[in-house]
Amino acid sequence: MVHAITLDSVSHHFQTATDRIVLFEDVSLDIQAGRSYSIAGPSGAGKSSLLTLVAGLETPKAGRIEFTIDNRIASQTTLRKRSGFIFQQFHLLPELDALSNLALPLRLKGDKNAYDKAHAWLARVGLTARARHKPAQLSGGEQQRVAIARAFIGDPVFVFADEPTGNLDEKTAEHVAELMFDFGRTDQRALVLVTHNRALAAKADHRFRMAAGELERLP
Template identity: 45%
Template sequence: MTVGLVLRDLTHQIAVAKNQPLSLLDKLDLQVPEGQQVAIVGASGSGKTTLLSLLAGLEPVQHGQLELSLNGQPLPLSQLSRHSGFVFQQFHLLPELDAINNVALPLKLRGDRHALARAADWLDKVGLNKRHGFAVSKLSGGEQQRVAIARAFVSEPGIVFADEPTGNLDEQTATDVSRLMLTCCRAANTSLMLITHNQALARQLDAVYYLLHGRLSLCQ
């Protein structure tokens, strides 16, 4: 299953001094075709994470239209969470769970009886076959992000949303993790919506957009 999205005329305002609204995002248009990997780059504070949250359905769209498709058929926004995965800069792993149970958690919440077996398979795929029972606090930053990638892909999502997934990693580990994430996406034909400061990573994707002063422009 593969998810695509089309964003039309998105405007998002935030309250500033004296409750005066500021347009953080202004009349944005964006298309992520099914199976494509798209990056958004821009300065800190430009609204990249807010845009990602809106696209992922984590925040309501104030003005504009977000259309989703699943294998070429319309997908209600309310169903997006069932077909998406997330990779965050801060990993967002549960410290009380070991690696395999962190990965299995999305499946367990859905009642999947094979959650642990599928989690084990994905840990093996990301190179952590000897870390299944490790507390995540005992893992390196790169290993923790590999656990997070496995968790994002274990439910076979149609799209993965990634917010600065290499931001807390050293250069070599960032290279290894980004290569792994893109390999997983392309092997499963999973769409990717990536926020990053890493220009080298962004250039590996199908399209790169630059967010500046609330507007998106396609980088050539």
């Protein structure tokens, strides 16, 4: 079964009151399920903007992006339904405990096994004992582990991560990174992350650097 995202000569910019700011030009990239991809580079280089295009959250100003899911060309809407997201800020609902934060996206889809699956994923990220703790009662690393589980729990084809370890100390970041990459490999998901952290970026199967409006493949 083919799941892929293909960028062909994609360019993107935004317009201010007086200028057109070019983020990048003629970017081509092929993303396949079961592999991991990192896009590194300094702040303001356009990494996050590229991720929003890859994730189908925005349309490029020029070029073509094609999404393939289950061997068929898919829409942006279909892609988003088959994707998971991990952010720097965790985005857990403060009024819900860890278990309920995980179960919620499944419950919204009518999954009667939502809580069983949430329990299983809490075990995978080593947080069974913290199931009834709310985000404010969890450390930053624990919150991010819940967020990672939430990204994978819905059986996504693609998982997108934007600076996922940016708020974590080095040791915690290392552990969280291993979880992301392990789940991607084990569950055959495509993991696409943007980061300024070189150590994190180096863990990916395919490594790129965004600078001066160009995407460079690294060895």
